[in-house]
Amino acid sequence: MGMLRHKNIKIFLNYWLGPVIFIWLIWSIYNQVRNQPDLASSAESILSALSGSAAWKFWTVIALMFVNWGLESIKWKVLHESFHHMSRLRALKAVLAGVAFAINTPNRIGEYGGRVLYLPEGKRLQSVSLTIIGSYSQLMITMLAGTTGMWLLYSGSLAVHVPETWGSFVLWMRILCILLTTITLLLLLVYLRISWMVRLIERLPGVEKWGKALIVIDHLPVTILLRVLGWSLLRYVVFLFQYILLLQCFGVTNDSWTASWLISIQFVVLAIIPTIALAEVGIRGKLALELFGWISANQVGIISAAVSLWLVNLVVPALIGSLLIMRIKIFTDRVPQEK
Template sequence: MQIKNNHSNYLQNPWFTWTFKVLITLGCLYFLISKLRDQPISLDHFFVPNRFVLNLTIVIALMIVNWYLEALRWKISVDLFEEISMNDAWRAVLGGLALNWVLPLTSGDLLARISQQKDKYQATSAAILNRGIMLVLTLCFGLYGISFLAIQYDFNGWFLLVILFGIPLLRILFRKSINRFSTYFQELAKSLLIKVVALSLLRYGVFVFQFYLLLVIFLPSLSANLLIAGIGWVFLIRSALPLFFGGIGVREASGILFFKPHVDNLQLIIVPVFLIWVINTVIPSLVGLFFIWKMKSSK
């Protein structure tokens, strides 16, 4: 029993977490540098100013829609047990996004959301519902990307193993979550659940479209199916490695792994992946910094 506790304490040590994070990030950066070492850095030959400005403007506008849908999703989930305003929902969502930069495993998001509610148990259940739905969507869409990747690298056997063992594992985890927070889910009306799922689908569609608008600028020769599969793969890696949220290199490396067989200039892959991260994560995080100071100090 003592050994188990020591092991748990070791894994929860923040120095261990951040050391592991730095090592993986450095590994991804080394991967990127090694791939780009022999390639000249020049974007002039594929840069189309008019199309770029238009698409970038749409992507930035959709960033606001993206996070509005997330705040609305959180408000609807919490209103079941404690009515909150949209301002409170905005504060929790964007404040949590900013806190993720200093807290591991995206725990900043959970801390910001749960700390602002009186009923922590119900708030935790609502957070699990929100994350669970997005995780299912990400995994389903990610499997589409994995199927393309399996064909490219002839890993069809491994893809089959993921399907055979991954789906039962998800069902077990889902059932455990339902049982642990059964009170909240029993009170959750079917109509309310449909609203949360619909908003989740809409939000996922928004940031898929954002990413697609950027990729189509830099990779116009690739088919829409391939681009969408690549988006599913990159988002899956981002969700599967929450420890490295905000770490430069992880997303770009996953994009290179997927698109490299189809693209000669790897900068065409790195630039849109980097841009979508800046627009959807960095900019909202800066806004979230102001919300952190407005959170209820008593919570």
């Protein structure tokens, strides 16, 4: 009787969980997009950008969406090279499925659960730890760029018109820059010496059951970590280029130098603040208005750029990932074939 019940649960999870998750994700995305207060004011601007004289910039941003997630899939594949072979297509499917799960969870933690569905049952726990390393590498690049942007802002190297009250925050700004620099350097040291951290964690009581996951990280060579960091840097450059194109497309600014460092500050703030991806657009909009308001009075353009980047890089990939989830079998009796 117990075996029959267990088999029925497996059948349900394999054949019905995917469609249920798909319907839930679609409904959640629809409600969040519909209820965004800034979306209505920028919808007309976004539609006009698709057919205006600068339309090629918007379509380039859409094309770069595939480059963005393609780079992420390569990074994920590189991390798994010595652990489990997979094709680039399968890695891309896993990444998109991760976006679908991540979009409704705090700080996109659901991303790990979505990706591991494309791996055999016996290797999913180890994959979670590798996925965390991939996210850590992206955070490292975000911290490095954001900290540099903060120092440039503090030193007055950026062509911005800060509020008159800015002078009273100079000391706090310096403290923040020093704090961010210290944290970034420490994070970089931990990343490049991750095996040391693993060995320290292994000495703690009660972590024996995580042995397989920790061994995978412990065996990662520095060369792999540097390659992953390089792919993260390329992906970050794509992010920047997309955002700069959108700011130009909506007539916010043509000063790419200043815009790129303000974007880096925005990204590091978003990385630090706990948030849910679907609700993130509101925070993005407010933060963008504050930062880009120093170089432009075009508030509609600023909001349109922030909303467009959110739609292109998160909502559209999440919809694609939701469709892919419908075909996933949670439990398998054999290693899935590469497709």
